[in-house]
Amino acid sequence: ASTLGHVDVVKYLLEQGFNVNLQDYSGQTSLHCAAGDGQKDIIISQLVQRYKEGVRAQDHSGRTPLHYAASRGNLDAVKMLVLADESTSN
Structure with a gap:
């Protein structure tokens, strides 16, 4: 659902306690x-x-969601992920 952009489905799954x-x-x-x-x-x-x-979660190649957002030029996602990552606050 997150890959295909189904906002309502993502919200529903999160409300139901889906394991992200x-x-x-x-x-x-x-x-x-x-x-x-x-x-x-x-x-x-x-x-x-x-x-x-999850902001710092790594895939099997050691890449985080931030790596994916940056490599695809998704600047809005980059900003959100950096702001959400408490380790970058200083």
Whole structure:
């Protein structure tokens, strides 16, 4: 749902307690997928609000959602991810 931009489905799954820590075969989480596919800011925002530690989650190649957003030129996602990452606050 996060890859395809289905905002209502993402919101519903989050409300139902969907485990956003789940990884696919390459180690990507929902946040990796949303950031890398240039999805709507609302999806990334919803995922970040409920899964702050996911900002630093690494796939099997060591890439974070920030890597995916930056490599695809998704500047809005880059900004949200940097702001959400408490380790970059200083």
